[in-house]
Amino acid sequence: xxxxxxxxxxxxxxxxxxxxxxxxxxxxxxxxxxxxxxxxxxxxxxxxxxxxxxxxxxxxxxxxxxxxxxxxxxxxxxxxxxxxxxxxxxxxxxxxxxxxxxxxxxxxxxxxxxxxxxxxxxxxxxxxxxxxxxxxxxxxxxxxxxxxxxxxxxxxxxxxxxxxxxxxxxxxxxxxxxxxxxxxxxxxxxxxxxxxxxxxxxxxxxxxxxxxxxxxxxxxxxxxxxxxxxxxxxxxxxxxxxxxxxxxxxxxxxxxxxxxxxxxxxxxxxxxxxxxxxxxxxxxxxxxxxxxxxxxxxxxxxxxxxxxxxxxxxxxxxxxxxxxxxxxxxxxxxxxxxxxxxxxxxxxxxxxxxxxxxxxxxxxxxxxxxxxxxxxxxxxxxxxxxxxxxxxxxxxxxxxxxxxxxxxxxxxxxxxxxxxxxxxxxxxxxxxxxxxxxxxxxxxxxxxxxxxxxxxxxxxxxxxxxxxxxxxxxxxxxxxxxxxxxxxxxxxxxxxxxxxxxxxxxxxxxxxxxxxxxxxxxxxxxxxxxxxxxxxxxxxxxxxxx
Amino acid sequence: xxxxxxxxxxxxxxxxxxxxxxxxxxxxxxxxxxxxxxxxxxxxxxxxxxxxxxxxxxxxxxxxxxxxxxxxxxxxxxxxxxxxxxxxxxxxxxxxxxxxxxxxxxxxxxxxxxxxxxxxxxxxxxxxxxxxxxxxxxxxxxxxxxxxxxxxxxxxxxxxxxxxxxxxxxxxxxxxxxxxxxxxxxxxxxxxxxxxxxxxxxxxxxxxxxxxxxxxxxxxxx
Numbered sequence: 122x123x124x125x126x127x128x129x130x131x132x133x134x135x136x137x138x139x140x141x142x143x144x145x146x147x148x149x150x151x152x153x154x155x156x157x158x159x160x161x162x163x164x165x166x167x168x169x170x171x172x173x174x175x176x177x178x179x180x181x182x183x184x185x186x187x188x189x190x191x192x193x194x195x196x197x198x199x200x201x202x203x204x205x206x207x208x209x210x211x212x213x214x215x216x217x218x219x220x221x222x223x224x225x226x227x228x229x230x231x232x233x234x235x236x237x238x239x240x241x242x243x244x245x246x247x248x249x250x251x252x253x254x255x256x257x258x259x260x261x262x263x264x265x266x267x268x269x270x271x272x273x274x275x276x277x278x279x280x281x282x283x284x285x286x287x288x289x290x291x292x293x294x295x296x297x298x299x300x301x302x303x304x305x306x307x308x309x310x311x312x313x314x315x316x317x318x319x320x321x322x323x324x325x326x327x328x329x330x331x332x333x334x335x336x337x338x339x340x341x342x343x344x345x346x347x348x349x350x351x352x353x354x355x356x357x358x359x360x361x362x363x364x365x366x367x368x369x370x371x372x373x374x375x376x377x378x379x380x381x382x383x384x385x386x387x388x389x390x391x392x393x394x395x396x397x398x399x400x401x402x403x404x405x406x407x408x409x410x411x412x413x414x415x416x417x418x419x420x421x422x423x424x425x426x427x428x429x430x431x432x433x434x435x436x437x438x439x440x441x442x443x444x445x446x447x448x449x450x451x452x453x454x455x456x457x458x459x460x461x462x463x464x465x466x467x468x469x470x471x472x473x474x475x476x477x478x479x480x481x482x483x484x485x486x487x488x489x490x491x492x493x494x495x496x497x498x499x500x501x502x503x504x505x506x507x508x509x510x511x512x513x514x515x516x517x518x519x520x521x522x523x524x525x526x527x528x529x530x531x532x533x534x535x536x537x538x539x540x541x542x543x544x545x546x547x548x549x550x551x552x553x554x555x556x557x558x559x560x561x562x563x564x565x566x567x568x569x570x571x572x573x574x575x576x577x578x579x580x581x582x583x584x585x586x587x588x589x590x591x592x593x594x595x596x597x598x599x600x601x602x603x604x605x606x607x608x609x610x611x612x613x614x615x616x617x618x619x620x621x622x623x624x625x626x627x628x629x630x631x632x633x634x635x636x637x638x639x640x641x642x643x644x645x646x647x648x649x650x651x652x653x654x655x656x657x658x659x660x661x662x663x664x665x666x667x
Numbered sequence: 668x669x670x671x672x673x674x675x676x677x678x679x680x681x682x683x684x685x686x687x688x689x690x691x692x693x694x695x696x697x698x699x700x701x702x703x704x705x706x707x708x709x710x711x712x713x714x715x716x717x718x719x720x721x722x723x724x725x726x727x728x729x730x731x732x733x734x735x736x737x738x739x740x741x742x743x744x745x746x747x748x749x750x751x752x753x754x755x756x757x758x759x760x761x762x763x764x765x766x767x768x769x770x771x772x773x774x775x776x777x778x779x780x781x782x783x784x785x786x787x788x789x790x791x792x793x794x795x796x797x798x799x800x801x802x803x804x805x806x807x808x809x810x811x812x813x814x815x816x817x818x819x820x821x822x823x824x825x826x827x828x829x830x831x832x833x834x835x836x837x838x839x840x841x842x843x844x845x846x847x848x849x850x851x852x853x854x855x856x857x858x859x860x861x862x863x864x865x866x867x868x869x870x871x872x873x874x875x876x877x878x879x880x881x882x883x884x885x886x887x888x889x
Contacts, residue, residue, distance in 0.1 A: 137733045139740040157776055170740065172777050177738045179773055186774050197774045213725040217718070236732055241769075284772070365771060489708060644713055644723045 122150055122203055125573040130206040132580045137209060138177055141166060145174040149184065149201040156196040175199060181238035182284075182369060208372055210576065210650045215375050219280070226271040229253065231280075231370060239284045239367040242272060276325055279374045283325070284367040377413055380658055384474050387481075388448070388455055395436065396444055400455065402429050403469050414665045417470045422463025453477050472662045479565050479659035482652060486568060487536060494519055495527045499536065499559065507540060507556040528557060536564060562663055569656045576649050583642040590635050597632055600624060 127150050135143040148164050149155060155163075161171055178184035184201045212235050220228035229249045234240060240248075246268045253263040275281045381404045389397035406429055407418035427441055436444070445467055448456040454473045460466035480503065488496035498517050502508060508516065514524045531537040542554040587594065603620050624632070713719070733739060770778055 136730060138738055140742050141740045170742075173740055176768060176773060176777050177740065179777070180738070180768055197776065212729055213722045216725050216729075217722055232729070236729070236736060237738075286772075365769060367769065367772065489711060492708060640723060641713065643726055644719055647719065647722050647726065648713060 123570055123573075125570050125577065126203045126207070127151060129573045129577040129580075130203050132577055132584075133206055133209045134183075136580070136584075138174075141170050142174040142177055145171060146178060146183065146201060146206070149178075149199060150203060154187075154190075154198040154200040156198050158196065160199070181205075207573075207653075210646065211372075211375075211654065213647060214379070214650070215370065215372075218375060218378060219275070223271055223274060226253065226268055227275060230268070230272055230275060234281070234368065234370050239369040241364065241367055242269075245368070246272060276368075279325060280371055281368050282371040284369050373413060376654070376658065379654060380471070380475070383478060383655065384455060384469070384471075387453070387474070387478060391453060392447065392451065395434070396448055398431065398434060399426065399441070399444055399448070400469065402426060402431070403456070403467065405429075407469070411471075414662070416472045417457065417468040420459040420466035420468050423465045423467065424463050426467070427464075475655075475659045475662050476561070478655055480561060482655055483561070483564060483568060487531070491527065491530065494523070495531060498524065498527055499531065502537060502557055502559040503561065507558045509554065509556055513557060532557075535567060562660070565656050565659060569653065569660065572649050572653045572656070576646050576653075579642050579646050579649070583639055586635060586638055586642075590631065593628060593632060593635070596628075597624060 127147060130150060131143050131147040134146045138146075144164055144166060145160065148160060152159075152163070157171070157175075160175075161168060164171065166174075175184060178199075178201065179186065183205045184199050186197045186199050188195065188197055190198070215235065216228055216232050219231040223230075226249065229252055230245060233245055233248055233252075246265055250263040250265055250268050253268070254261075257263065272281070381401075385397050385401050385404070388400045403418065403421055403426060406421060406425065411418045423442060423445060426445075427436075427438055430436060430441070442465070445456065445465065449458050449467070454470055454477065457468050457470050457473075458465060459468045484496055484500055484503075487499045494517070498513060498519070501513065501517050505516070510525070510528065513528065514521050517524060519527070528537065532539065537557055537559055540556045540558050541548070542556060543549075544552045544554070600620060600623055604617060607616060607620065
């Protein structure tokens with residue numbers, strides 16, 4: 122929980138849940154597990170606001186609660202972790218992925234679940250059907266069955282999962298059975314880690330829900346109210362047999378999907394479209410057989426790959442073999458050969474691919490910040506591990522003075538480290554080798570913290586810009602509302618132009634510039650998040666192997 | 668690091684670090700580096716394209732939608748020093764009461780209380796509630812009866828004004844009621860933490876209260 126992460130989490134909470142939740146959330150992040158009294162005392166916020174904030178945080182999975190450290194009788198403790206809150210940055214990407222895979226219905230299901238944290242299946246289906254019906258033409262409406270089918274598809278491919286039941290406050294023996302999937306947990310009465318959603322056998326089982334009907338269309342005339350009404354989860358009095366079973370989005374599955382996409386697009390960029398199709402086929406075949414943290418996929422024989430290729434590709438068998446050999450020989454090591462049976466057994470090396478992608482990111486950062494010659498030095502040090510100053514100059518073919526300058530600027534930014542190798546035990550400087558080296562893992566961590574700081578700065582700048590022009594924004598909103606109401610009630614064009622002229626031309630220019638800036642800052646955040654995802658995946662993959 | 672004593676000697680050999688004779692060292696830094704240093708290379712432009720724009724639109728819509736949901740908790744507005752008549756018309760309760768989550772997934776202590784303020788607070792609360800002790804008990808888990816009773820005995824010893832016997836009986840009865848019927852309970856705000864149990868002591872002083880003051884106005888009543 123570094124300072125940069127906490128700052129970024131605070132800003133994200135403030136933007137999405139308000140300042141009260143931000144105060145409570147950052148307090149929990151900084152202080153670890155706390156009970157309600159301590160939170161009250163240290164934040165100084167009133168009791169019901171704190172309770173509401175904690176409810177919101179628990180609802181969205183940002184906060185977990187468990188019985189206290191002193192045993193079953195002590196007050197419940199609340200704990201927050203940065204990772205869950207940082208996922209908020211990635212929500213647009215999740216929604217977009219659902220749209221590409223499952224169409225508009227899938228997109229709206231994921232969006233509803235992300236907005237509300239977790240919901241039951243019936244309420245999700247109803248809300249989504251209503252929203253879809255809003256956007257359809259008059260007279261048509263969305264059937265609940267279609268939405269339910271999309272929902273079931275999402276569950277089958279594990280993009281959605283059931284929420285884990287809450288930890289019981291009592292002694293563990295009488296509560297939920299200790300999940301057998303977590304190996305090595307001691308049979309202590311109170312387990313420290315809350316059970317994850319994965320550890321329950323039913324987490325991907327769709328309940329039998331009787332849901333018949335069609336989406337309802339709102340009859341009110343105001344568009345704004347329509348949206349708001351459609352978004353509120355309708356509390357119908359009927360029950361559908363799935364009370365208490367809440368669903369949440371399974372982020373890990375989305376991350377696997379993003380990782381596969383990153384590998385496929387890297388192959389497409391480095392080699393060509395056909396090789397990327399081959400890799401895509403291999404990944405698709407091993408989706409269900411590979412565990413998420415595996416180093417490489419299960420070996421697939423060339424015959425199987427040939428049979429599973431999409432039919433519109435028309436690759437002959439010997440051409441496929443040549444492509445596979447090319448992929449294996451490529452220095453990026455995406456595909457490896459694991460044996461000779463069945464025409465050759467091939468695997469996709471996940472961890473090595475991630476490491477190479479992270480390395481490419483580091484190199485491009487150095488290149489953009491310091492220039493291509495410094496990038497050459499950096500790549501040289503990555504490949505050759507340890508080099509002396511003189512050797513760097515020789516291998517990189519850069520004159521001594523410039524090489525020295527570049528090395529020192531890289532060293533001052535901590536991208537390159539100095540390793541001392543003494544000749545004598547007294548570390549005398551004249552008798553010690555000083556070698557320059559680059560360690561990929563610590564440098565990646567540092568770059569990740571830089572990314573968090575960047576996103577936090579972008580958000581702060583965006584908030585500052587909006588605050589500066591708050592008066593102008595409010596005025597333009599009011600005028601838009603007036604225009605909309607005038608148009609709805611059928612006004613004459615002169616009245617409309619009169620209202621439009623209430624905004625003067627320089628103000629309009631200012632508004633446009635403001636909108637442009639805010640859009641730029643927002644899409645910059647999205648882009649930095651892609652880098653964050655790559656580096657985070659790389660760091661987690663090394664953590665599991667080591 | 669450098670040689671000790673008066674002589675200026677440097678302990679590392681000059682060639683190893685690469686400073687050749689006759690070359691000047693770079694100027695020493697005498698103040699912190701500027702906050703926004705000039706960048707030698709300009710950053711690359713953002714990647715545009717349809718996907719990026721769609722993601723941008725999604726992000727902004729999501730943010731806007733979150734603001735209107737009941738999850739967005741507005742900070743308590745400071746009303747100023749005096750209650751004004753227009754407060755009734757300005758204050759709005761947006762969607763706050765619309766959200767009622769599935770309480771089974773939440774710890775008991777986060778359960779929202781029924782808003783019952785302003786309805787004869789004195790009448791209904793005083794007999795049932797016993798301020799801070801009640802709240803303390805509420806916050807702890809209810810399963811273990813023994814620890815609760817021990818705690819209530821401890822806390823009742825702290826209170827000097829209470830009559831302990833009646834207090835404990837009331838509390839035990841209250842607890843039993845709680846366990847039999849898991850009804851929603853109304854309990855005090857923090858403001859009621861101080862002593863408001865005026866049933867016992869207040870009406871006992873029957874002498875000063877009531878009719879005597881009408882007679883004999885000669886004596887001053889203190």
